[in-house]
Amino acid sequence: MRTAYTSDQIRSAELALMARLPEGTLMDRAATGLAGVCAHLLAGSRGRVYGSRVALLIGSGDNGGDALYAGARLARRGARVEAVLAGSRTHEGGLAALRKAGGRAHPYDAARARELLADADLVMDGLVGIGGSGPLREPYGTLAELTAEAGGLVVAVDVPSGVDASSGRVEGPAVRAHLTVTFGAYKAGLLVDPGATHAGAVELVDIGLGPFLPDPEVAALTADDVADLLPRPGEESDKYRRGVVGIAAGSDRYTGAAVLSVGGAVRAGAGMVRFASSAEPVRLVRARWPEAITTVLDPSLVLKSSLDEVGRVQAWVLGPGLGTGPEAHAVARAVLSTGVPVLVDADGLTLVAKDRTLLRRAAPTVLTPHAGELSRLLGVPREHIEAGRLDHVRRAAAELGATVLLKGSTTLVAEEHRPVRVNTTGTPWLATGGTGDVLSGIAGALLAAGLTGYDAASCAAYVHGLAARTAAGGGAVGRGQAPIAALDVAQALPEALRTL
C-alpha cells in the first residue's frame, strides 16, 4: 500500500524526528537525495553531470534551501548551476553553500529567468513546498509559467509549486514537472489530480520519517494488495458461493449500457449474473451474454417494490441506461429497499440526486459518480468538484452515508473514517463512452462475492484500469497504445486478472 499525507501530518512527523537529530540533518538528507536523482537524470539525458546547465528557482523557505544545497552538490560535480532568487529572503546556508561550490545566484529578472530556463538541461523548482498556501504570488506565478517553456527536464522539489500539497488543488499558475522528488512520505496532493498530473513521476527520498507518521489521509492499492483482496474460488465454491450479482440496467431507449455492465460482471468472475430490465435490453443481453439469467420486469410488480421474480442475489448494480422516468424510479426504489449491498451508477445517481430518501437504507451502498454526477448529488458546481476532488469525495461519503467512487483521471474511493483510496491504473484512452458501465459490473461482481463496498470499489477501479491498459496495448499513450472501446475493456479483464 502506498500511503500519503497532508502537509500538517508531514510537519508534525518532521518535528518529532528533528527533535532527535542534530540541526540540518533532515535538509541534508533531502538535498543529498534530490541531488542524486538530478545527477542520475542528467547522466541519462546528457551522458554526464559535468558541464550540464542547471537552473534553480528559489523561494524564501526551506524548499528553496533544499534546492540550493542540491545545486551546490551538482556544482561540485562540474555542473553550471545558476539560481534565480525569487523570494523576499533566501535560505542563507543554502546560498552560501551554492556560492562556495562555484554556483551563481541572481535576483529575479523576468527576461534573464526566461533565458536561463530555456538554456537549462534541468530546472529545479524550489519555489514553495509544503509551506505554500493559496495561488502563487508574483513573481512565483510567472516563474511557474516559464517552466512550461523550459528546454530541459523540470524537477519539482518536494511538491510542484502552485499545487496544494494536501489536496492536489491548483488555483492558478503551477509548475508542471517531469519528476517530483518528495521527502519523507508522499503528499496526498501528489497522488490526486490536478496535482498528480503536475507532479509527473514521483520519486520518494527516505529521510527517516516513517516511525513518526500517523494514519494516512490517502492510500493507493498496489498490485499485491489487489491480488490479496480479490476473491478466488476454492474447491468448495459453487456459483452461489462465488456471488450472484443482480443488474437492473438498460431501457428500451438505452440498451448498450446494460450489455456493458453485464459484460463487466461476467468477465470479472461473478458466480452468476441475474439481469432484470425491459424487453429490448433483455433480448440484447441474452444475445451477447448467454451466461446471464434474464428477467423481463413486470412494471406492476416493480411498482409494489417486488423483485421476487428475479431470484436471490447477493448484491445489485442499479442504473446504467435505466432512464430517469417514473418506472426507473420504481425500479430504483425496489432495488434500494432490498437488504443487500447496492452499487448505484449513471441514471441511478440522477434518481437518487432527485430523491435522497432512496439512500435511507441499512445495507451498504456504493455510488460511482463522475464529477458532473457528483455536482448534482452535492449541489456544488462541477468546476469546484474538479478543482477539489479529494475534499468533495470525502464530503460526499459523509453526507450521503455511502462509499463514493469518484471517476476521473485519478479515480478516488472514499468512505467515512478511512483513507481516501486513489487508483493508480488506467489510461487516458479510458475516457470513452460505456467504460463506466463496465466498471459498475466489475464492482457489482466483487460486492456480490463479499468484498466490502470500500474494497470492491477500489479493486474494481484498479482492475478496470489495468484491463484498459491491456486493451490499449503496452507502452505510453502516444506510442504503443491504441484507442479502445468499452467492450474491449470487459474483454481484456481475464488477461489483466491473470497478472494479479
Ligand SMILES: NC(=O)C1=CN([C@@H]2O[C@H](COP(=O)(O)OP(=O)(O)OC[C@H]3O[C@@H](n4cnc5c(N)ncnc54)[C@H](OP(=O)(O)O)[C@@H]3O)[C@@H](O)[C@H]2O)[C@@H](O)CC1
Ligand atoms: N521541515 C523539515 O524538517 C524539512 C523540510 N524540508 C523542506 O522544507 C519545505 C518546507 O519549507 P517551509 O516550511 O520553509 O515552506 P516552503 O514550502 O519553503 O515555503 C514557505 C514560504 O513560501 C512563501 N509562500 C507560501 N505560499 C506562497 C504563495 N502562494 N505564493 C508565493 N509564496 C508563497 C512564504 O514566504 P513569504 O511570502 O513569507 O516570503 C512561505 O514562508 C518542504 O517542502 C521541504 O522541501 C526538507 O528540507 C526536509 C526537512
Ligand SMILES: [K+]
Ligand atoms: K517546489
